[in-house]
Amino acid sequence: MEEIRKELIKFQMERDWKRYHTPENLAKSISIEAAELLEHFQWQKEYDKDEVVDELADVFNYCFLMADALDVDVKEIVFNKMKKNAIKYPPKVSSDDLK
Numbered sequence: 001m002e003e004i005r006k007e008l009i010k011f012q013m014e015r016d017w018k019r020y021h022t023p024e025n026l027a028k029s030i031s032i033e034a035a036e037l038l039e040h041f042q043w044q045k046e047y048d049k050d051e052v053v054d055e056l057a058d059v060f061n062y063c064f065l066m067a068d069a070l071d072v073d074v075k076e077i078v079f080n081k082m083k084k085n086a087i088k089y090p091p092k093v094s095s096d097d098l099k
Contacts, residue, residue: 001074008064026066033058 012018037055040047067074 005064005068005074008061009068012065021065021069023066023069026062026069030059030062030066033062 012021033055037052037059040052040055064074067077
């Protein structure tokens with residue numbers, strides 16, 4: 001993940017985009033890219049995997065940039081959220097919901 005973060009920051013800095021990458025703008029961009037991802041599934045079950053993967057990459061890229069803008073560690077926040085979810089949704093309760 002560190003390699004991805006470094007390359008994204010390098011890409012961002014080479015283009016002087018950091019000034020535009022505020023948490024507010026990045027949150028908007030994440031939402032827009034997620035909508036573009038969803039659009040591939042809007043009216044049909046079939047999809048172009050290459051196009052879907054490109055949109056997924058856009059979502060990830062903006063998420064990494066948002067983590068940088070907020071000065072948080074992606075691995076840390078993901079694991080912290082998983083711990084909270086494990087408490088909120090224990091395996092027995094969660095599996096019972098599927099029945």
